[in-house]
Amino acid sequence: MKIAIIGAGPRGLSLSERLIAHSKQNKQAIDLLLFDPFLPGAVWRTDQSADLLLNSVTSQVTLFTDDTLSTGGPVVKGPTLYEWAVTEGKHFAATHAPELVAECTALDSLDPNGHCSRALYGLYQQWFYQQLLKELPESITVNHLSDSVSSLTPLSKNRYQLTTAHHTFLVDAVVLATGHSQAQLSAAEQRLAAAAENNGWFYAPPANAADT
Known part of the structure; x- marks a missing residue:
């Protein structure tokens, strides 16, 4: 089954994780296509000013599940934004976002009940995406396409055509996870x-x- 997710921010990434977890459990083959000019989305891109802050406290932000999961499927635990930042965050920033290294040197004193920059949350999402790719069986593929979808056309009950500036795609299902759009x-x-x-x-x- 080929599924298109339009938007690669927290919604799109969380949905990707759930689809992957369910497919692993049920031994189903899926092909995920993530469409977004940015990963993880424009709001969280890592090249923005550190003065722009996430409006949730760092210890209460995560892309993983825990035992409170009520929607079914396997629980896949992982670090919160705060736990990741004070353990793997600095090393990941040094290798994937050198522009954030200066900010990350202060992560040892990061407040679990305080706020961090949007860019740092974006870096956490990039790390999360890489973790998804590391755990994929051969029956599951995930690809991020740095492009915007310009049109979506239903061809039948379970068939859709997506068009970008460069390509046309045929998929079995489409999920809109665009978050905040231009007003x-x-x-x-x-x-x-x-x-x-x-x-x-x-x-x-x-x-x-x-x-x-």
Whole structure:
């Protein structure tokens, strides 16, 4: 079965982990395609300012499951963001995101009940994705495509066509895990944007903070 997941942020990665866990348990073959220009998504990309913070405390953020899982399937335990940061985080940053090494030198004093940067959470997600790839049996494939899906066309009940700027894909199922998307301006926001443009001012509409 070929499954497309549009969005490779925390939602897309968590779903990938669950599909992989269920497929391993049931000995099913699946082919996962993750579509996103960034991994792990634009909101969490690692090249953004460290001043932009995650709004959850580090010890309460994880992409793994535990014994409280209520949706079925095998429990696959792993470190929280805080536990990962104070153990493997610095080494992973040094080899995969040198721009974050300076920030990671302070990880020994990271507050489990405090907040870290969005970029650091993005690095945790990249590490999580690599862990998924390490544990794959031959019957399961996972590929990240650094591209945006421009169109989605249902061909039948269980067949879909995805189109990007470069390729066309046929899949059996599609999951939208796009998270926060670009907002369409309301009439009031359009008036503010027009006033700013006419007067040489700066107006920031609702958008990804790093982009703004």
